């Protein structure tokens with residue numbers, strides 16, 4: 001019979017782990033008190049308060065696959081800044097690029113030769129012919145949507161239930177019995193969802209066809225496999241259907257590769273020959289410096305350049321904003337990441353270790369008869385508390401267990417293993433070792449043994 005996790009036992013273990021955390025982290029406790037005096041909520045971004053710790057763990061430093069806290073404890077970092085540090089902390093090539101360029105000035109609102117090199121490298125790697133920069137994946141998605149609206153003259157953005165694409169208003173939506181409502185926890189922000197949003201379940205071709213039939217959807221914004229509610233892989237044939245149906249409906253397709261870049265050096269798009277109108281990639285692309293890129297077809301680029309032509313509008317931004325976008329420092333570091341860091345060899349290493357992690361977690365699940373499953377997308381693993389791989393966001397959501405998640409994460413953190421706070425994602429970087437992976441597997445095994453004892 002499948003083992004069940006008793007909530008009362010989980011509460012007990014959580015309380016013990018909170019106590020243990022308090023004993024281990026006195027300096028973080030002091031900084032947390034200090035932080036509350038000047039930062040709203042005590043942290044620079046409220047998400048930093050969302051870890052399962054009684055107060056935030058303060059980072060002292062990080063190198064490779066390791067984070068050190070301000071009390072001097074070392075952690076195997078399998079969160080890697082929720083992908084932002086996917087190619088390792090303080091990667092030597094990135095560090096050198098930052099130092100080299102610091103002497104040349106950061107930003108002047110003028111293009112650099114590095115920018116041309118970045119465009120060429122992105123073209124070669126991902127296949128889309130023309131590129132633009134943004135400061136974050138959120139911004140890149142917002143600009144991609146704006147472009148699709150310009151190209152189609154339509155307003156609606158279709159997303160998949162359970163998605164996350166950043167702080168993009170149109171996407172913070174759920175379908176409640178046919179009514180579009182703000183997603184729980186996100187305020188409406190004056191958005192008229194009925195007019196500008198549509199939402200369907202992933203992997204459901206009929207629902208997609210129906211939603212596109214009205215001819216009023218400007219774009220579908222999709223991760224090629226969902227990654228923000230656990231991993232929901234695309235079923236065979238779904239991407240073909242998605243592309244055919246969007247084309248037939250005159251709807252543009254934006255593929256957001258911000259997380260699925262774990263698949264391989266050319267992302268899921270190259271590995272599976274996808275053919276989007278717009279391609280978005282953020283987070284890891286400049287080694288931790290805030291930056292994102294979006295690639296586009298010639299047709300979309302024509303729409304953009306037509307619209308943003310100097311003589312076309314009185315203001316200089318056209319709604320595609322960001323004074324620091326494409327600055328010289330960022331482009332220099334991004335060029336280095338593309339040339340020296342995101343290499344096939346790095347991916348071979350990361351994917352090999354992710355396979356080791358997948359096998360280890362699978363063994364723990366089987367040994368304790370947990371009725372969970374583990375999925376892998378290249379260098380990224382995810383375990384979910386349900387026996388089978390979900391087909392859509394709704395199924396993935398049903399498999400979530402916030403108490404189990406929090407207890408597990410705090411237990412692992414207290415044993416020197418960091419997982420991303422919002423779900424059980426385990427990510428490899430080029431500096432991760434087999435010993436790091438095995439440490440996670442052993443700590444997971446210890447956790448399960450403790451809770452089931």
Ligand code: PMP
Nearest residue numbers: 136137138164165166256258259
């Ligand atoms: N797209 C996807 C798929 C993401 O997972 C995220 C963030 N988790 C974003 C976009 C937004 O990235 P950022 O917060 O860096 O803007």
